[in-house]
Amino acid sequence: MSHVAVISMGGTIAMAPSASGGIVPALGADDLLASVPALAALDVPVRATTLRSLPSPSLGFADLVALAERVRAEIADGAVGVVITHGTDTIEETAFFLDLTLPDEVPVVVTGAMRHPHAPGADGPANLYAAVRVATAPAARGLGALVVMSDEIHGARFVRKSHTSSTAAFVSPAFGPLGLVVEGDPRIRGVARTGLVVPVDDKVGARLVDVRVGLVTVALGDDGELLRRAGDAFHGLVVAGLGAGHVPAGMVPLVAEHAARVPVVLSSRTGAGAVLRQTYGYPGSERDLLDRGLIQSGFLDPAKARILLQLLLASDAGRDEIVAAFDRYR
Numbered sequence: 377m378s379h380v381a382v383i384s385m386g387g388t389i390a391m392a393p394s395a396s397g398g399i400v401p402a403l404g405a406d407d408l409l410a411s412v413p414a415l416a417a418l419d420v421p422v423r424a425t426t427l428r429s430l431p432s433p434s435l436g437f438a439d440l441v442a443l444a445e446r447v448r449a450e451i452a453d454g455a456v457g458v459v460i461t462h463g464t465d466t467i468e469e470t471a472f473f474l475d476l477t478l479p480d481e482v483p484v485v486v487t488g489a490m491r492h493p494h495a496p497g498a499d500g501p502a503n504l505y506a507a508v509r510v511a512t513a514p515a516a517r518g519l520g521a522l523v524v525m526s527d528e529i530h531g532a533r534f535v536r537k538s539h540t541s542s543t544a545a546f547v548s549p550a551f552g553p554l555g556l557v558v559e560g561d562p563r564i565r566g567v568a569r570t571g572l573v574v575p576v577d578d579k580v581g582a583r584l585v586d587v588r589v590g591l592v593t594v595a596l597g598d599d600g601e602l603l604r605r606a607g608d609a610f611h612g613l614v615v616a617g618l619g620a621g622h623v624p625a626g627m628v629p630l631v632a633e634h635a636a637r638v639p640v641v642l643s644s645r646t647g648a649g650a651v652l653r654q655t656y657g658y659p660g661s662e663r664d665l666l667d668r669g670l671i672q673s674g675f676l677d678p679a680k681a682r683i684l685l686q687l688l689l690a691s692d693a694g695r696d697e698i699v700a701a702f703d704r705y706r
């Protein structure tokens with residue numbers, strides 16, 4: 377019989393106060409379902425699985441591969457929608473990974489909580505309910521992975537956490553959310569995914585864990601010492617540049633040296649907008665860096681650019697394929 381699968385990965389939505397102070401992972405998927413009695417009234421059964429019980433900063437690529445496999449298994453078993461409960465710190469990276477690796481029409485919705493279940497005004501139950509409603513909505517089919525938080529429906533390639541504690545922490549700075557959940561009823565108006573799929577077989581899954589993509593954030597007065605010391609430790613790099621993709625002039629030879637050896641993607645540390653070949657022509661500008669072999673990230677922010685580059689490198693993609701993949705996000 378068809379069902380909605382809820383897969384728990386941990387995060388604040390599944391945490392509780394510990395005896396030694398601070399909140400820690402404590403709850404499984406069954407506990408989360410029990411906290412939302414309204415789920416039992418839906419006309420589709422909800423099936424719960426606890427796959428991980430981790431704070432999301434401690435998740436790695438092996439966990440993401442296991443999660444994607446589990447989602448596929450649920451879909452093969454007739455799931456009409458899949459909801460993943462997850463820590464919010466890295467929710468956007470997991471959602472984008474699933475977006476890139478799961479070509480299915482079945483909605484895959486990631487959610488979490490900013491307030492733990494014992495906090496006044498805990499947002500986990502409302503987020504879980506909204507996520508299940510979106511996962512069963514016909515309009516959510518074929519949109520790729522979605523993040524549902526605070527009654528907003530975000531596309532995986534756009535969403536980012538923009539606040540350390542607010543329940544309204546999730547935003548899609550480029551074009552806004554794809555839709556809203558209005559009193560439990562999903563309304564979706566947004567555009568679908570780009571269509572890029574990077575299949576993960578056993579070989580790619582194993583390589584994902586070994587491939588190293590570094591993420592370097594540039595700052596005023598940066599002389600590139602971090603990049604210099606990185607030497608050849610990385611198979612690829614993402615540079616979170618200043619503004620629309622700029623670095624100090626003194627860093628240019630070093631960045632170009634890395635770009636001659638491995639793919640280096642140029643993104644922006646600003647938190648919104650795109651890195652494209654645009655305005656500036658000074659040393660260290662986006663035009664200068666792209667002329668020296670860096671690859672523009674388009675609308676992908678640094679964390680998502682890193683996920684895409686990691687997947688492409690694990691798949692043995694060559695430079696042309698990498699450039700073409702990032703071009704889809706312009």
Ligand SMILES: NC(=O)C[C@H](N)C(=O)O
Nearest residue numbers: 387388431432463464465
């Ligand atoms: N709100 C949260 O879920 C944050 C938590 N540190 C996590 O990402 O696991």
